[in-house]
Each structure stands twice: as C-alpha cells, then as structure tokens.
Amino acid sequence: MRRTFKLSAEEWLFARQFAYMDKQCEPYVYESNLLKKRKANEPKNKEIVPYLVVDEYGLLINATNKKGQWLRWEWEDVKSIRLYPLMYPWKASIYLLFNESDKRREKRKAKRYLWYMRRRYKHFHFKYCEDYAECYSLIFETRKGNGQFYIPSEWKERNKLAWLLETIELPSRKRINYLNTDDHWKIHLKTRI
Numbered sequence: 001m002r003r004t005f006k007l008s009a010e011e012w013l014f015a016r017q018f019a020y021m022d023k024q025c026e027p028y029v030y031e032s033n034l035l036k037k038r039k040a041n042e043p044k045n046k047e048i049v050p051y052l053v054v055d056e057y058g059l060l061i062n063a064t065n066k067k068g069q070w071l072r073w074e075w076e077d078v079k080s081i082r083l084y085p086l087m088y089p090w091k092a093s094i095y096l097l098f099n100e101s102d103k104r105r106e107k108r109k110a111k112r113y114l115w116y117m118r119r120r121y122k123h124f125h126f127k128y129c130e131d132y133a134e135c136y137s138l139i140f141e142t143r144k145g146n147g148q149f150y151i152p153s154e155w156k157e158r159n160k161l162a163w164l165l166e167t168i169e170l171p172s173r174k175r176i177n178y179l180n181t182d183d184h185w186k187i188h189l190k191t192r193i
Contacts, residue, residue, distance in 0.1 A: 003167055005052040009043035011152045012051055012062070013117050014126045017110060018137055018150040019063035019071060020089055045121055052149070056171045061149045075172045077142040083165070083178050086135035086150055136161070138168070138176070 007015060043049050053060040053070070060070040088110060090103040111128045118124050136151040155161050165176050 001171070002053065002055040004050055005054075005155075005164070006048045007051045007152050007154060009045060009047040009049055010121055010124045010126075011154055012043065012049040013121065013124060014114075015051060015150040015152055016063045017113060018086065018088070018148055019061045020148055042120075045123055051152070054167050054171065059168065059172075071147070073140055073142060073147060075174075077144055078172055078174055079141045079143065081141075081168065081172065081174050081176045082139045083176055084137050084139050084148075086132035086137045089148065091130070 049062065051062050056075075058072055058074040060072050063071050088106070090106045114126055114128050117126070135153055136156075137148050138151060140147040151161065151164065155164055168174075169176055
C-alpha cells in the first residue's frame with residue numbers, strides 16, 4: 001500500500017525548510033551561482049509538487065526540488081514519532097545540532113529564504129516567525145539520528161490530519177504521541193479541532 005501526498009508549490013516551498021534527517025537539508029540554495037539549474041528545478045506558481053510517500057517499508061520526504069530528491073526513513077529504524085508544534089530545527093531543545101553562532105546564521109538564512117520566496121512567488125504568503133504554534137510537524141527519533149517534517153496547513157482539517165497520522169501509524173507500527181508526553185495525538189486534536 002503506497003500513498004503519495006502532494007502540495008501546492010507555495011506550501012511545499014515553505015515545508016521543505018523543515019524537512020531534515022539528522023541534519024537540516026539545505027533549502028537555502030539561493031546563495032549559490034547555479035541560478036539556471038535552480039530555476040529549472042523550482043516549481044511554477046500553483047504547480048502541484050510531490051511531498052510525501054508512505055509505504056509498508058518507510059517514509060519518503062521531498063525536501064529539495066520539484067523532481068523529488070527524497071529523504072527516506074525506514075520503519076525498522078524508527079524508535080518513536082511525536083507530533084509537535086512547528087519549529088525550526090535550531091529551536092528544538094531535543095536536538096543539539098546547532099551552537100549559538102550556527103543558530104544566528106540559520107535564522108538569517110531562513111529570513112532571507114522566505115523574503116526571496118515572497119518576491120519570486122506572488123501567492124507565497126509565509127513570513128518568518130520564531131514559532132509556528134498553529135502548525136504541526138512530526139519528529140522522528142531513529143537509530144541513525146533524528147528527523148522532522150512539516151504537516152502542511154492544507155492538511156489541518158481534522159479528517160485529513162487524522163487520516164495522515166493513521167496512515168503513518170499503521171505501517172510503522174508506532175504510536176504517535178503528542179510532545180514529550182505519553183498522550184496519543186487523538187487526545188490533543190479533540191481539544192484543538
């Protein structure tokens with residue numbers, strides 16, 4: 001059973017900055033001089049981009065470009081899955097990936113990236129925030145490291161979000177808990193949605 005989830009270009013451009021496994025995948029390619037190659041791989045306004053594939057073996061996240069250069073989590077390597085409010089990797093206290101100077105540099109890159117995306121895509125409405133409390137992400141603890149992916153706001157409707165989380169729980173055989181508690185995600189969503 002393989003399921004593919006797709007996003008609008010604008011939502012995917014925001015989502016890809018939160019997709020990482022053990023280290024952040026670099027969506028901030030705008031400092032390079034590979035402009036023609038980069039533009040060829042960026043989606044056009046209103047284009048639909050593949051974002052997530054779930055099957056019985058693992059999970060694939062498209063973090064790089066419209067053609068899909070995928071990050072993969074094998075279910076056998078996953079220790080735990082948690083539903084968290086969305087945050088940048090350098091803000092997450094459970095990861096010690098970034099020292100203070102790295103945090104400042106990454107914050108500048110994120111602000112510049114979002115500014116550039118708003119200039120390039122007329123329908124891109126996302127702005128930099130320290131915390132995105134109204135959004136969710138899934139954080140994975142695996143044998144190979146930690147990872148995160150953003151749950152798009154397009155999927156926040158109760159049935160779509162619940163369906164996604166159940167789609168991940170079934171093949172992974174892992175219970176998705178909320179934050180650092182043992183509370184199942186369904187308990188939290190009943191009070192929020």
